[in-house]
Amino acid sequence: MQSNIKALPAIYLNGIYKRYGNNENNVEVLSNINLEIANGEFLALCGPSGSGKSTLLNILSGIDKPSLGYVVLLNKLLNDLAEKDLASLRSKHLGFIFQFFNLMPVLNAFDNVFYPLVLNGHFDTKAATERSLHCLDSVGLADLRDRKPGQLSGGQQQRVAIARALAHEPQIVVADEPTGNLDLATGDAILDLLLNINQQTGTTFVISTHSTQLKARAGRVVEIRDGGLAYDSAK
Incomplete structure (x- = not known):
């Protein structure tokens, strides 16, 4: 018999507002955002610069707190969690990829993946070594694991950053x-890689982007304009 129970979303945002400043100089960055993101979705978050995309990413991942509304991430109400519990949740279950890679320049590719695994307590040394080699491969x-970021191209650096984000097997990648910092051909190759990872592992991806290629190929597109939800391809 088929169940009618709806699966819980990976991320649930209800009535999200984000304001900065005091009452006299109040700047509203996000206004009444309501959004559900299912497990395994590949979602492109679009909108012009200054529309609130990065702020929304920070709120849904527990890096920042909303002024109003609540966030449920992997069945946990973030509003009620202490900072150390938020940090633990991010460390265990979220992976982060950035425009400018954020690699440690003094470490080679292998160590940029390996050390976060050990320092965050995800794996012991042996398991972290195996996992790092697997992710770089x-x-x-795999053949460039001994090179430092300065010896790698932009696309190769982003691949190291992706390996680092995925090494602890997160449920969600933000x-x-x-x-955004790559040429068109390299950006397409990185997009191919992310889509392939999503399809093979079922990892949820939430990606802010200006890329028309990414927007065209994402499973779902959500657009933010002037701090509000302007478009959702799922509706």
Whole structure:
């Protein structure tokens, strides 16, 4: 008999507002955002610069708090969690990819993936070594693991950053303009990689982007304008 019970979303946002400043100089960045993101979705968050995309990413991942409304991430109400519990949740269950890679320049590709695993307590040294090598191989960089970021191209650096984000097997990956610092061909290759990971692992991806290529290929597109939800391809 088929169940009618609806699966819980990976991320649930209800009545999200974000304001900065005091009552006299109040700037509203987000206004009444209501959004559900299912497990396994590949969602592109679009909108012009200054529309609130990065702020929304920070709120849904527990880095920032809303002024009003509540966030449920992986069945946990973030509003009620202490900062150390939020940090633990992010460390265990979320991966982050950034536009400018955020790699440690003094470490080689392998160590940029390996050390976060050990320092965050995800794996012991042996398991972290195996996992780091596997992830670098999965993004096509097994032969370049000894190179430092300055010896890698932009696309190769982003592949290291992807390997680092995925090494602890997060349930959700949050990416802020992951192809924004890359040329068109390299950006397409990175998009191919992310889509393939999503399809193979079922990892949820939430990606802010200006890329028309990413927008065209994402499973779902949500657009933010002037701090509000202007478009949702799922509706």
